[in-house]
Amino acid sequence: MTKKLILVGAGPGDPDLISLKGIKALQQANVVMYDALVSEELLQYAPNAIPIFCGKRAGAHYMKQDEINSCIVENIKKHGTVVRLKGGDPFVFGRGQEEAEFVASHGFVTEVIPGISSATALATVQNIPLTKRGITESIWVTTGTTSCGELSADIELAAQSTATVVILMGIGKLAEIIQLFTKYKTENYPIAIIQNGTLANEKVVCGQLSNIYQKVQEQNITAPAIIILGKVVDCAQIYACKINKI
Ligand SMILES: C[S@@+](CC[C@H](N)C(=O)[O-])C[C@H]1O[C@@H](n2cnc3c(N)ncnc32)[C@H](O)[C@@H]1O
Structure with missing residues (x-):
């Protein structure tokens, strides 16, 4: 079982603005952790993955960055490939780098797929x-x-x-x-x-x-x-x- 994180830029909102490479990553995901600015329509490309919502909507509880980091590592250990689906580009005000660093500190690799910012x-x-x-x-x-x-x-x-x-x-x-x-x-x-x-x-x-x-x-x-x-x-x-x- 491949154990890694794939940071995927989902684009600015319209689900058609994700890249083909991003869709291919979703197809191999065991877990998809997605943010509030990401269209849930994209989850259709990962029908067998466990979806985990990490964003904030209408003031409801949301995951803090530390919780997201831990959740990524737990899920890599338990399930294999975790796709972290982030709005826009993961490295443009996206905190993607912090997630990659945390994952590396636990011995796992991260692949990054850019998004339309x-x-x-x-x-x-x-x-x-x-x-x-x-x-x-x-x-x-x-x-x-x-x-x-x-x-x-x-x-x-x-x-x-x-x-x-x-x-x-x-x-x-x-x-x-x-x-x-x-x-x-x-x-x-x-x-x-x-x-x-x-x-x-x-x-x-x-x-x-x-x-x-x-x-x-x-x-x-x-x-x-x-x-x-x-x-x-x-x-x-x-x-x-x-x-x-x-
Ligand atoms: C945390 S930043 C993430 C930016 C994202 N990584 C990107 O590359 O677009 C979130 C901010 O991006 C802007 N933003 C992202 N998507 C947007 C959209 N569809 N419409 C308007 N603003 C958007 C807003 O200023 C929002 O508060």
Whole structure:
């Protein structure tokens, strides 16, 4: 019996956005441990595996990282191949590396299968080019909230750059983020916010630093959401009718 962990990136939400390699991993799984942002439809590819939900939904009990780590090792020992199905890419704000390290400290190997990250895919799906020749030369992906619950200091640095800035886990700190960007950018600086990207309940709001907060309140945008700031947001409006659909 093969005893290992396979970290699989499930993509941003739409189950069709997992890779073929990810599906093949599910087919050989004895146990699938999956997170809240992962579509349960993907479990159909692992009909003989034991499913274990590790995420948080509607305030219900969820597994803390230590519990997840121990659960992975216990299940490798007991059942063999454990697939850890994580939203987006396991190594982009995904804590996949911590899981691989813990597993290694118990003498088991980890294989990693990348996933399509929300950090880039959600913009693309909305026709927002994260880079565009002549407009932006880089992309800055940051978390809005650090492990201590504070606003990341990188956001102020990012606001001073010409990069397209993509902020994950930042919707709860939107007011602070707008305030920081307003120090360095004009009021009409473009911003887009995408909640539940690629899913049936997706919401997209586009605006400018001056009006986005109100729009977000009106449309009741909550987590999970990403914030995209940069001139490229306006590029989408040139040819896309999907954007501003709310
Ligand atoms: C813990 S991070 C995991 C990121 C993931 N590893 C990835 O590569 O996309 C979770 C955050 O990613 C963003 N996110 C992930 N999936 C999303 C989606 N479908 N729609 C909007 N935001 C999403 C949100 O900011 C959410 O709070």
